[in-house]
Amino acid sequence: MKIKPSIYNISLAVILLLIILIGSMVLFVNPDKSGVRKSSDMIDVQPAKPAKPAFRKDGELKFLKAGSNTVIASIEIEVASNDAAREQGLMFRDTMAGNAGMLFMMGTEEMQAFWMKNTIIPLDILYADSERRIVSIHKNTTPYSLDQIQSDKPALYVVEVNAGYTERQGIMVGDFISF
Numbered sequence: 001m002k003i004k005p006s007i008y009n010i011s012l013a014v015i016l017l018l019i020i021l022i023g024s025m026v027l028f029v030n031p032d033k034s035g036v037r038k039s040s041d042m043i044d045v046q047p048a049k050p051a052k053p054a055f056r057k058d059g060e061l062k063f064l065k066a067g068s069n070t071v072i073a074s075i076e077i078e079v080a081s082n083d084a085a086r087e088q089g090l091m092f093r094d095t096m097a098g099n100a101g102m103l104f105m106m107g108t109e110e111m112q113a114f115w116m117k118n119t120i121i122p123l124d125i126l127y128a129d130s131e132r133r134i135v136s137i138h139k140n141t142t143p144y145s146l147d148q149i150q151s152d153k154p155a156l157y158v159v160e161v162n163a164g165y166t167e168r169q170g171i172m173v174g175d176f177i178s179f
């Protein structure tokens with residue numbers, strides 16, 4: 001028995017062949033005569049930089065003269081009281097107001113050490129004990145340095161201010177912090 005192809009069957013076959021042919025052209029034929037682009041030919045796109053952390057005023061800290069308890073100076077502070085905030089610190093910030101700083105509440109009084117990894121601005125770092133007496137000051141720390149900046153004595157609090165602040169205000173070891 002011989003089957004005669006009908007016009008419907010022939011039309012259907014032609015349409016299917018055209019779909020396959022057009023689909024192949026779309027997938028495999030590059031209309032750009034210069035060839036396939038390599039990633040090196042593309043525009044050099046830099047990954048988006050994370051937004052710089054903004055200062056968050058959590059309170060005020062006063063520096064008090066040893067013996068007289070007179071206020072030497074005061075700053076607005078952002079408090080770092082948990083591990084994540086202490087680890088972040090002032091990293092990635094390219095500016096800080098002259099009357100601002102960060103207070104690190106360390107949890108236990110012991111020898112403390114900080115570094116300047118990813119810290120853009122130079123800082124003065126002050127270490128204070130549980131009585132809030134300043135036990136050591138490291139002035140004008142080096143941005144991006146991985147060197148350990150260690151307290152001279154056990155400390156419970158650490159204050160970071162712009163480099164030169166302690167010199168300008170006359171803040172010395174033995175003075176106190178109050179917040």
